[in-house]
Amino acid sequence: MVYKVVRYLNNPILERPAAPVAEPEFNTPALSQLVEDMFETMYASHGIGLAAPQIDISKRLTVIDVAGAEEGQEPQRIVLINPEVISKDGKQTGEEGCLSIPGFREPVSRAKKTAVRARNVKGETFEIGGEDLLARAFLHEIDHLNGILFINHLSALKRDLIKRKIKKLQKAGEWE
Numbered sequence: 001m002v003y004k005v006v007r008y009l010n011n012p013i014l015e016r017p018a019a020p021v022a023e024p025e026f027n028t029p030a031l032s033q034l035v036e037d038m039f040e041t042m043y044a045s046h047g048i049g050l051a052a053p054q055i056d057i058s059k060r061l062t063v064i065d066v067a068g069a070e071e072g073q074e075p076q077r078i079v080l081i082n083p084e085v086i087s088k089d090g091k092q093t094g095e096e097g098c099l100s101i102p103g104f105r106e107p108v109s110r111a112k113k114t115a116v117r118a119r120n121v122k123g124e125t126f127e128i129g130g131e132d133l134l135a136r137a138f139l140h141e142i143d144h145l146n147g148i149l150f151i152n153h154l155s156a157l158k159r160d161l162i163k164r165k166i167k168k169l170q171k172a173g174e175w176e
C-alpha cells in the first residue's frame with residue numbers, strides 16, 4: 001500500500017520527536033507490513049529514504065535505499081528501527097531534498113561518515129556504517145525521527161524564504 005506523504009507545514013507531526021517502536025511490536029506481521037508499505041511509498045515517490053512520521057505515523061522507524069532511485073540498480077534496502085547515531089566523522093556538503101518538501105533543494109553540510117546502531121524488524125540490534133550519500137541518508141532520516149528537517153540546517157534567512165514560498169503554494173492549493 002502506498003501512503004500519502006505528509007508535507008511540511010501541513011502536519012505538525014514532522015516537527016515532533018517520534019515515539020520508539022515498543023517491544024511487543026517487534027517480530028509482528030504488522031511491523032513487517034508497515035516496512036513493506038514504507039518501501040513501496042518511497043519507491044513510488046522516487047525517494048532514497050522515508051521516515052514513519054512522513055506518512056503520519058509517530059514511530060522511530062525509517063527505510064533507506066540509496067540505489068532505489070536508479071533504474072537497473074540492485075536494491076540496497078536498509079531498515080532502521082529506534083536508531084542511534086554512534087559516530088560521525090569528516091564533512092561533506094551537497095544538495096539535499098525531502099519528499100515532505102518537494103521542489104526545494106539546498107546544500108546541506110553533514111558528516112562524511114557515520115555509524116548507526118539500530119534494531120531490525122525482528123528486534124535484533126545491529127550496527128551499520130555509511131559514507132557519502134548513505135551517511136547523508138542516515139543522518140537526514142534520523143533527523144526526521146527527532147522532528148528535524150533539512151531546512152533546519154539552513155540559515156534562518158533561507159529557511160524563512162522557503163517557508164514563505166510554501167505558504168504561497170498552500171494558499172494557491174498547490175501544497176497538499
Ligand SMILES: [Zn+2]
Nearest residue numbers: 097098099100
Ligand atoms: Zn526527508
